[in-house]
Amino acid sequence: MDEKKIKIKNLNLFFGNTKVLKNINIDIFSNNITTFIGPSGCGKTTCLRCLNRMMDMNKNCRVTGEILIDGINIYSPDINVTMLRQNIGMVFQKPNLFPKNIYDNIVYGPRVRGIRKRQLLDKIVKKTLESVGLWEALCERLSDRIDKLSGGQQQRLCIARAIATSPEIILMDEPTSALDPISKLKIEDLIDTLREKYTIIVVTHDMQQATRISDRTAFFLDGEIIEYDYTCELFNNPKEKKTNDYLTGRYDP
Ligand SMILES: Nc1ncnc2c1ncn2[C@@H]1O[C@H](COP(=O)(O)OP(=O)(O)O)[C@@H](O)[C@H]1O
Ligand SMILES: [Mg+2]
Incomplete structure (x- = not known):
């Protein structure tokens, strides 16, 4: 059964007087990968x-309008933004690890949440590195600095860091656009496996990527959602002319 995890209702966003998001209405489904x-x-972005x-x-x-996560409006005044962000992992375009070793990067979030016991932190490191397919490669190198890793490994480590605090939602903003094609496919495979546990939204420039990884x-x-549908439906049978124009290359060079 498709369950709605996030509901965005009549969302408008202004920078000064410029309206950048125009009446966004969209439901994001649990354990789906949704691409923008x-x-x-x-x-x-x-x-x-x-x-978050x-x-x-x-x-x-x-910002005006509402964003409901599990039915709670995250823009209501009594929301604890720190708690909210702990429930939402974020991965950016370029790996943005801290200038620390592999271990300390992963346990950063859990430590901020007050977990101090070495045994427990060790467990988190093993579990998250296993989830991102890096445990075998890195288990002997946990005290290495992150600049010894490849770009693809660094980005997977960013995903490990994002899931180390056990969020329910993961947001990724063009997570593979700085990577070589092989690392990109590895990250796509990884995102696919994460669907089971998380609700994931991925911004991507890459339309093939959207078709490969996403459910919806x-x-x-121009600040509006023109069309939102199952990915195969949107790409194969777009309902809106503007969608079709975009898919056939009329807006992007
Ligand atoms: N900090 C900001 N101040 C003013 N305008 C901004 C800011 N960030 C983004 N914008 C504007 O908001 C619009 C949407 O930007 P963005 O969300 O980054 O687009 P996308 O991720 O689709 O490329 C753009 O017109 C951009 O210039
Ligand atoms: Mg962007």
Whole structure:
């Protein structure tokens, strides 16, 4: 059964007087991989960042509407933003690990949450590295600094760090766009395996990637969601002319 994990209702976002997100309405399903596609500057990143209230950090930015996660409006005044963010892992375009060793990167979040026992931290490191397919390669090297890892391994480690605090939702903003093709496919395989435990939203520029990894796709254009559907439906049988125009290469060079 498809269960709705996130409901975005009448979401508008302004930078100063400029409206960047225009009446976004979308339901994101549990244990789905949902991709946001659309040309550069259409609001994908901004919409993604509304989900963990990262846009709040920008003083010039104003949000109206609601985002419900498990039925709770995360924009209501009594929401604890720190707790909210612990439930939502985030992975960025470029690996953004801390200049520390592999172990300390993974346990950063759990330590912030007050976990101090070495045994428990060790367990978290093993479990998360296993989930991202890096345990065998790295178990003997946990005290190595992260600059010894390849870009693909660093990005997988970012995913490990994101899941180390046991979030329910993972947001990824173009997670493979800085990687070589082989590392990219490895990350795609990894994302596929994470579906079982997490609700995942991936912003991607890469339409083939969207078709490979996602259950559902939302097409953004100029701050609006033009169409949202099962990925195979949206790509094979788009209902909107604008979607079809985009898919056939009319907006992006
Ligand atoms: N901090 C900001 N201040 C002002 N405008 C911004 C800011 N961040 C993004 N924008 C504008 O919001 C729009 C959407 O940007 P973005 O969400 O990054 O698009 P995408 O991820 O689809 O490429 C763009 O027009 C961009 O210029
Ligand atoms: Mg973006």
